[in-house]
Amino acid sequence: MVRCVAAPSPRRLPPDERRRQLVGIGLRMLTERPITEITIDDVAREAGISRSLLFNYFPSKREYHLAIIRAAARRVRRQTLEDLPSENRAAVMLDRFLAFLERRRDLYLSVLRDVGGADPDVAAITAQLRGEIVDGALAALGRDDASPALRLAISGWLAMVEDMGLAWAAAPSSMERDALVALLLGVLDDVLGRVE
């Protein structure tokens, strides 16, 4: 009768808590393997529950993965877009973005690059996040009257930020951080000028 000596989780959790636990496990696993390799069995074993229970909270594995990706996108949004100061917003945004890549390069890679379009619903989540970042950049520049051409160009600039940021985070020796920031902000200025 001496159960629960070191039970991984107290049985019969309230639903929202269980959901958070499962999404949290998925987020942690996401940093060490691609999302396609996050299997129901592994998550259930890690949570100390049966496979069946996961399907009471998420109708399918795909829906569970979507919940993980949504949570990851929310983290990126929180740490780069929210609570921006009133001055120098573009530079601060870029700095925060690079800081996030420095801390959580794996997470960003897993969510926004690896599975970027395999599933249309996943693509929708990442597209929306990218759109929000583009909007944030445009707002930071005081350019709310964005023409399609300008939005396209800013999106392209953001892709450049992503690519250089990820490569630089993996090998910081290739360039000084300040030089990278200066280069990207300079290119942004140049792009703005070319679109008129």
Added chain:
Amino acid sequence: MVRCVAAPSPRRLPPDERRRQLVGIGLRMLTERPITEITIDDVAREAGISRSLLFNYFPSKREYHLAIIRAAARRVRRQTLEDLPSENRAAVMLDRFLAFLERRRDLYLSVLRDVGGADPDVAAITAQLRGEIVDGALAALGRDDASPALRLAISGWLAMVEDMGLAWAAAPSSMERDALVALLLGVLDDVLGRVE
């Protein structure tokens, strides 16, 4: 005794021909669904053979997928990097790249964006292709003495080309083709200047 009335494929093909057939089927399927949903059953049914036979030509499904991706990367390479003229190489490369996206946007998306890092071997293939394009761009600019910083910057510029090219190919009305080319070449020039 009236077999083979309309047999989908003549039985007992020579090995290399069978291989090409299977890779070809995979390439065609790749344009209409993500590679993770290309199942052995579907390919075998399409080819009119049994599942087992596929494993005589590819040791695993993953290896089969790699063969498909390698073939797709070869197509990109052929149509953008080979037989470049001696003058205006950068502009011609960019033009060919955009032309490829206009014709085979789906293929490029499937191979180089969607599954970009889920599998390290897949990532290696795409990384090598991107590296070749960067090398091609550097050679086109007469800059073979590429510092790490310059390579990083050119890689970032290429990401911008990819992003804008893909978005533009999906919605060409957002910008004139010539304006896009001019913008990208102008930004390339600006980037070169900023790296010194």
Added chain:
DNA sequence: GCGCGTTATTGAGCGTTGCTCAACAAGCGA
């Protein structure tokens, strides 16, 4: 045309994984 070795091809079958469903039991009010 007839054996015969080579080998492309197959069918049966196993383990894993996503998913369903009827049944169980933990908590809680009466």
Added chain:
DNA sequence: TCGCTTGTTGAGCAACGCTCAATAACGCGC
């Protein structure tokens, strides 16, 4: 203690990746 709600489970099915011994189609010498 009874009984209701509901979080939880185990058995089981279908799809899929993969293996292996057996088969049949083709080429070659005669």
